[in-house]
Amino acid sequence: MKYLAIFSVLISTFLLFPSCEEVGPTIEFEAPLVDTSFISTVIPPKQSKVVVIEDFSGVQCVNCPIGNETVSAILEALPGQAIGLTVHGGDLAVPYPNSTEDFVSDETQELNTFMGIVGWPAATFDRVPFDGQEFLFVLGQFSNWQAFAESRLTEQPIVNIDLKNTWDEESRTVTTEVTSVYTEGDPDPHKLSVFLVESHIIDPQLAPEGKIDDYEHNHVVRDMFTIATGTALSADAPVAGLTVAKTFQLENIPTDYDMNNSYVVAMVHRSGESREVLQGVEKSIID
Amino acid sequence: MRLITSLLSLVSYENNLLMHHNTRVTSVLAAISLLCLLLYLPLSGQDQSSPGRFSGDIQFNGRVFATDSAIGAANTPFYDWAKSSSESWLQLNYSQNSLEMGVRFDMYNNSDIFSGGVTEANGIGIGRWFVKKRVDNFTFEGGYIYDQFGSGSILRAYEARALGIDNPIVGVKGTYDLNEHIRLKGIAGKQKDVRSFISKNRQFINTYSPYIKGLNAEGNWSVNKINFSPGLSFMNRTIDEETMATIATEINGQGIDTRFVPKYNLYAYSFYNTVNFKNWSLFLEYAGKSEDVLRDYDNSLYNSTGNMMYGTLSYSQKGFGISLAVKKLNDFDIRTSPLEQLTSGLVNFLPPQMRQNSLRLVSRYNHATQPLDELSYMLDVVYTPKKGITMTGTYANAENEDELLFREIYFDIEFKRPKKKWKIMMGLQLVDYNIAVLQAKPLEGDDRFVDTFTPFTEFTYKFTRRKSMRVELQYLLTERDRVLLGSDKEEHLQDLGDWAYALVEFNFAPKYSISISDMYAIDGSEHYYDLSASYTKGANRFSIGWAKQVEGIICTGGICRPESAFSGLKMGISSTF
Numbered sequence: 038m039k040y041l042a043i044f045s046v047l048i049s050t051f052l053l054f055p056s057c058e059e060v061g062p063t064i065e066f067e068a069p070l071v072d073t074s075f076i077s078t079v080i081p082p083k084q085s086k087v088v089v090i091e092d093f094s095g096v097q098c099v100n101c102p103i104g105n106e107t108v109s110a111i112l113e114a115l116p117g118q119a120i121g122l123t124v125h126g127g128d129l130a131v132p133y134p135n136s137t138e139d140f141v142s143d144e145t146q147e148l149n150t151f152m153g154i155v156g157w158p159a160a161t162f163d164r165v166p167f168d169g170q171e172f173l174f175v176l177g178q179f180s181n182w183q184a185f186a187e188s189r190l191t192e193q194p195i196v197n198i199d200l201k202n203t204w205d206e207e208s209r210t211v212t213t214e215v216t217s218v219y220t221e222g223d224p225d226p227h228k229l230s231v232f233l234v235e236s237h238i239i240d241p242q243l244a245p246e247g248k249i250d251d252y253e254h255n256h257v258v259r260d261m262f263t264i265a266t267g268t269a270l271s272a273d274a275p276v277a278g279l280t281v282a283k284t285f286q287l288e289n290i291p292t293d294y295d296m297n298n299s300y301v302v303a304m305v306h307r308s309g310e311s312r313e314v315l316q317g318v319e320k321s322i323i324d
Numbered sequence: 325m326r327l328i329t330s331l332l333s334l335v336s337y338e339n340n341l342l343m344h345h346n347t348r349v350t351s352v353l354a355a356i357s358l359l360c361l362l363l364y365l366p367l368s369g370q371d372q373s374s375p376g377r378f379s380g381d382i383q384f385n386g387r388v389f390a391t392d393s394a395i396g397a398a399n400t401p402f403y404d405w406a407k408s409s410s411e412s413w414l415q416l417n418y419s420q421n422s423l424e425m426g427v428r429f430d431m432y433n434n435s436d437i438f439s440g441g442v443t444e445a446n447g448i449g450i451g452r453w454f455v456k457k458r459v460d461n462f463t464f465e466g467g468y469i470y471d472q473f474g475s476g477s478i479l480r481a482y483e484a485r486a487l488g489i490d491n492p493i494v495g496v497k498g499t500y501d502l503n504e505h506i507r508l509k510g511i512a513g514k515q516k517d518v519r520s521f522i523s524k525n526r527q528f529i530n531t532y533s534p535y536i537k538g539l540n541a542e543g544n545w546s547v548n549k550i551n552f553s554p555g556l557s558f559m560n561r562t563i564d565e566e567t568m569a570t571i572a573t574e575i576n577g578q579g580i581d582t583r584f585v586p587k588y589n590l591y592a593y594s595f596y597n598t599v600n601f602k603n604w605s606l607f608l609e610y611a612g613k614s615e616d617v618l619r620d621y622d623n624s625l626y627n628s629t630g631n632m633m634y635g636t637l638s639y640s641q642k643g644f645g646i647s648l649a650v651k652k653l654n655d656f657d658i659r660t661s662p663l664e665q666l667t668s669g670l671v672n673f674l675p676p677q678m679r680q681n682s683l684r685l686v687s688r689y690n691h692a693t694q695p696l697d698e699l700s701y702m703l704d705v706v707y708t709p710k711k712g713i714t715m716t717g718t719y720a721n722a723e724n725e726d727e728l729l730f731r732e733i734y735f736d737i738e739f740k741r742p743k744k745k746w747k748i749m750m751g752l753q754l755v756d757y758n759i760a761v762l763q764a765k766p767l768e769g770d771d772r773f774v775d776t777f778t779p780f781t782e783f784t785y786k787f788t789r790r791k792s793m794r795v796e797l798q799y800l801l802t803e804r805d806r807v808l809l810g811s812d813k814e815e816h817l818q819d820l821g822d823w824a825y826a827l828v829e830f831n832f833a834p835k836y837s838i839s840i841s842d843m844y845a846i847d848g849s850e851h852y853y854d855l856s857a858s859y860t861k862g863a864n865r866f867s868i869g870w871a872k873q874v875e876g877i878i879c880t881g882g883i884c885r886p887e888s889a890f891s892g893l894k895m896g897i898s899s900t901f
Binding site for chain 2: 059061062063064065066067068150151226264266268269272308
C-alpha cells in the first residue's frame with residue numbers, strides 16, 4: 038500500500054507538470070503589409086541624432102509624475118532631438134477604480150520585462166548603459182536624465198528613418214510607412230520598433246502630493262505596430278545604402294484614442310547583446 | 325556532516341570571492357582548499373573505526389604539431405603558432421565509511437579536442453567536485469554529478485573526453501532504496517558548460533542557464549525464474565529568459581509560416597523493462613517528450629513533440645549468441661536549448677545501431693545517431709562451432725523517412741587453436757554510408773553514398789610466453805557497387821577514395837609494446853605513418869608516437885564530430901592508484 042502511494046505520487050508528478058500552461062515569448066505572426074529592401078548606390082547625408090527616452094511609469098507610482106515632468110522638460114530643452122515614450126507596466130500600473138483608461142498592454146508589459154525593470158520610475162536613454170549605473174535603465178536620479186540624453190546626441194546615427202502616416206477615420210486604421218536607409222554598415226543585426234503614442238490624456242495618477250484625478254498623461258505608448266522587441270530589419274548585417282521599406286497597419290483603433298493628439302514613433306535598434314537605439318523618429322498621424 | 329558543511333562553505337566562499345577577484349587566482353585557491361580538505365580528512369578522525377581510502381587517476385595527453393600541407397595538417401592555430409597542446413585530468417577521491425568525496429583538476433592548454441583541430445582551447449581549474457554521503461537507505465550527493473536514467477534516453481550526464489564532452493549535472497542528487505527491490509532517484513541542477521570552462525569568461529562553476537530536474541524509479545524482481553527490471557523516468561528542462569529571448573529572436577527572423585511560440589518547459593518521460601528468462605533477455609523502452617524547439621537539417625527552428633521506441637532481444641547459449649536491436653526515433657533531440665549544436669548541451673544519449681569496430685579501416689565510416697528521424701536495427705550473431713573457431717556476423721541498417729542512412733554487413737572468423745603459437749582473424753565488411761546526411765558532404769553528381777568493401781585480417785604470433793607479434797592488413801575499396809557488382813553508376817571519387825593499411829606490432833609483455841603502421845591513400849598517393857611505443861608498469865602507462873592522421877569523423881557511442889588532419893608527435897600518460 039505504501040509503495041502504491043509512492044508510485045501514485047510519482048505518476049501524478051509526471052502528469053501534473055505537462056498540464057501547466059505557460060506564457061511564451063512574443064512571436065510575430067503578421068508580416069508587414071509591405072516589406073522590401075534594396076541597396077542604393079547613393080548614400081544620403083546623415084540625419085541629426087534623435088535620442089529615444091523610454092520612461093517606465095505607472096498610475097499608482099507616486100514618483101512617476103516627476104519622471105514624466107523630467108522627460109517633458111528634456112523634450113522642451115532639446116526640440117527635435119529627443120523623443121519621449123511613457124511605458125506603463127508592472128505592479129504600480131494597475132488602474133484606479135475611477136480610471137477610464139488602462140495604459141497597460143501586452144507590449145508595454147513585455148517592454149518592462151525585456152528591459153528588466155525592477156522599480157519605477159525608471160528610464161532608458163537609447164537603451165545604452167551609463168557609467169556608474171548597475172542596469173541598462175536608470176532608476177530615479179532625475180537630475181541626471183538630461184545629461185544622459187544630451188550625451189547621446191554626440192553620436193552619429195548610421196541609419197536615417199522616414200515616416201509617412203495615413204489615417205482612415207471610417208475603419209479607424211493607421212497605416213505607417215517606415216523607410217530606413219543605412220549611411221554606414223554594421224556587423225550587428227538590427228530591429229525596428231514602431232509605437233502608437235498619445236498625449237494629453239486626462240486620467241487619475243498618484244503623485245507625491247496625492248492622487249490627481251485630472252492628471253495629464255503625455256507620450257503614452259498605446260499600442261505597437263511591431264512586436265514589443267521589434268521586427269527584424271533584414272536577414273543580413275546592414276551595409277551602407279541598404280534601404281528597407283516596411284508598411285504596418287493598426288486597425289479598429291478604439292474610439293477614445295484621440296488621433297489629433299496621437300503620433301507614431303519608429304526606432305532602429307540593435308538586437309544582439311547590445312540593445313542600443315541607433316536612431317528614432319516621430320510623426321503626427323493627422324497633420 | 326560538519327566536514328561536508330565545511331567543504332560546501334569553502335566552495336561557497338570561493339564562489340563569493342570570485343565575484344570580486346581574479347578568476348584564475350580564485351580557482352587555484354579553491355583547488356588548494358579542496359585538496360587541503362581531502363588531506364585533512366584522514367587526520368581529522370571523522371570516524372576512527374574505519375580508515376579512509378584515497379584513490380584516483382591521472383590522464384595526460386600531449387601533442388606536438390608538425391606542419392604537413394600535403395595532408396591538410398596546416399593553416400590552423402596549432403600549426404601556425406601554438407605548435408603544441410596538452411590536456412590533463414587528475415581525479416582524487418576519498419572515501420570513509422559512507423562518505424565519499426572527490427575533486428578533479430582539469431587542464432587544457434591549446435587543446436584541439438573541443439574543435440576537432442580547428443581552434444585552440446584553454447582552461448585550467450576544478451573540472452569537477454562532489455560530496456556523497458549515505459545515511460541508512462538514503463544517499464545524497466552534491467556537486468558535479470554523472471548519472472543516467474535507464475538507458476539514458478531522456479537524461480544522461482556523462483563524459484567522453486575524446487570528443488570534448490563533459491556534461492555532468494551541477495546540482496544535487498538523492499537516491500532512496502525503498503526496499504531491496506525498488507530504488508528512487510531524483511536529480512536537480514544545471515548542466516556543466518565545458519565551453520565556458522575553456523572560455524575567457526570562465527567562472528569557478530560554469531553551467532548552461534536552463535534548469536534540469538528529473539525523477540527515476542527502478543525495480544528488480546524475480547518470479548518463477550523470470551527476472552523483471554522495470555523503470556520509469558521523468559525529466560523537465562526549463563529554459564531561462566535570456567536564452568529564450570535569443571530563441572524568440574531567431575524564430576522571428578524565420579518566414580511567417582514557420583514561426584511558432586516556443587515553450588520554456590520540456591517534459592520527457594520513459595518507461596522501460598528488462599525481462600530475463602533462462603537464455604533469453606528482452607529489453608523494451610518507450611520514451612516521449614512534450615513540444616520543444618528543434619533545429620532541422622536546414623538550420624531552421626521548428627516545434628514538435630517527439631518519441632523513441634527501443635527494443636533488444638537476445639539469446640545466448642554455449643557457443644552461440646544472437647541479438648536483435650530495433651530503434652525508432654522521431655524528433656527526439658534533447659539539449660539544454662536548441663541554440664546548442666553538435667556535441668554541445670546534450671541532455672540525453674541515443675546509442676547507434678552499429679558494431680563498435682576497432683580496426684582502422686573497418687571503423688572509418690561510422691553511423692551517427694540521427695535523433696530527428698531514424699529507424700534502425702541490428703542483428704548480431706556469434707557462433708563457435710568448435711573450440712578455437714569463432715564466427716561473428718552483423719547486419720545493421722539505419723534509415724530515415726526518405727532514404728538509407730547507413731548499412732553495414734560484417735563477418736569475421738577467428739582461428740585460435742589450443743596450444744598453438746598463432747591466432748588469425750579474417751573478415752569482410754561492406755558499408756553503405758550516406759555521407760550527404762552524416763557528414764553534410766555530398767559527392768559528385770547525385771551520389772550521396774560511399775559504398776565500401778573492406779577485407780581485413782589480423783595475425784598474432786607468440787614467439788614466447790612474453791614476446792609476440794601482431795600484424796594487421798586491411799584494404800578499403802570505395803565504389804563497391806560499380807567496381808565489384810557491375811553497377812552502372814558514374815565513376816567518381818567517393819570521399820577520399822580507396823585505402824590500404826598495414827600494421828606490425830611487437831609486444832614484450834607486460835611492459836613494452838612498439839608498433840609501426842601505414843594507412844595509404846591509394847587515390848591521393850599519401851602515406852599516413854604511425855610509429856608508436858608504450859611502456860606499462862603496474863597501473864602506470866606511458867606512450868609516445870609519431871603519427872600522421874587523415875581528416876575524418878571521430879565517433880564515440882554514436883556521437884560524432886569532424887576531426888582535422890594531424891601530423892606530429894603524440895604522448896600519453898595514464899595512471900590509477
